[in-house]
Amino acid sequence: MKEIPPTPESFAVIDAATDRLLDGLARLDDGDIAAPSRLPGWTRGHVLSHLARQAPALERLLQWARTGVETAQYPDRRARDAEIEAGAGGPAAALVTDVRTSAAHFRRTIEELPEPAWRATVRPFTGELCTPCRILVIRVRELVLHHVDLDIGYDVADIPAPARQIVLDDVLGYYAEAEGMPDLTLRDPEGALLARFGTGGPVVSGTPADLLGWLAGRSTGTGLDGTAPLPALPPWL
Structure with missing residues (x-):
């Protein structure tokens, strides 16, 4: 939180x-x-x-x-x-x-x-x-x-980095405790770990803006790369 x-x-x-x-x-x-x-x-x-x-x-x-x-x-x-x-x-x-x-x-x-x-x-x-x-x-x-x-x-890509990071951290904190969150690992484009849910599972990588857009329900995952199809996420707000 x-x-x-x-x-x-x-x-x-x-x-x-x-x-x-x-x-x-x-x-x-x-x-x-x-x-x-x-x-x-x-x-x-x-x-x-x-x-x-x-x-x-x-x-x-x-x-x-x-x-x-x-x-x-x-x-x-x-x-x-x-x-x-x-x-x-x-x-x-x-x-x-x-x-x-x-x-x-x-x-x-x-x-x-x-x-x-x-x-x-x-x-x-x-x-x-x-x-x-x-x-x-x-x-x-x-x-x-x-x-x-x-x-x-x-768009999400236009959000300045300080505000974007605050909101991304907030969304990640929510999903860390959400029921029904699938096993998932999030990484930035260079491969650095951003978050791991459950046992890790498939890896999804992308820029902070692209990840935030998807996690916050503001995009379908455009710009993201994954080792498997993007999973369905629990409802957020």
């Missing part, structure tokens, strides 16, 4: 991912927003509504860490989905403003979180117990992968 410390370097990764996303959104109009995203059943508006509403949801976990009073990220999945749906059909300008404003508020919240709160234990919607340091990983992951999901000319 990946966590990163609340350092200027970590905050800079979030800032860079946010800036790249907002730069990409600047040219979208209402027709673009209503078009399908890469996520089945979601328009680009759904993706942006989710990103905008996810920031205050993560802040609720930070409030839990700061006060010690349990505060859920979302009441339940139905409430989360309804919140996303409510904003998905809005005009482009409103959605982009919501993404920008909520991102800025989240950034101030992590900057101002007291040092002791970073050691507190909270439970995100996904169920794991963690410190707020994991919230930083979640935010990086959501910013960069949903930027890809918008299908506006930004």
Whole structure:
């Protein structure tokens, strides 16, 4: 379960991912927003509504860490989905403003979180117990992968190395504990070991970007080499 410390370097990764996303959104109009995203059943508006509403949801976990009073990220999945749906059909300008404003508020919240709160234990919607340091990983992951999901000319290969490595480590950590994970070995193009699951099994090699795209369900495995056909992976998020 990946966590990163609340350092200027970590905050800079979030800032860079946010800036790249907002730069990409600047040219979208209402027709673009209503078009399908890469996520089945979601328009680009759904993706942006989710990103905008996810920031205050993560802040609720930070409030839990700061006060010690349990505060859920979302009441339940139905409430989360309804919140996303409510904003998905809005005009482009409103959605982009919501993404920008909520991102800025989240950034101030992590900057101002007291040092002791970073050691507190909270439970995100996904169920794991963690410190707020994991919230930083979640935010990086959501910013960069949903930027890809918008299908506006930004792909996994465009994710800067620091953010890509954070998300790749997070995905690998998930699969290390996932039920039904097949025996598998992952290597980089030079043959260096990246991860081994179970007894090792077939070897799949590729660049970090190509591996992340496949592991995170954003590609079918384009660019990867394997000693056997790519196996089916357990569901991720």
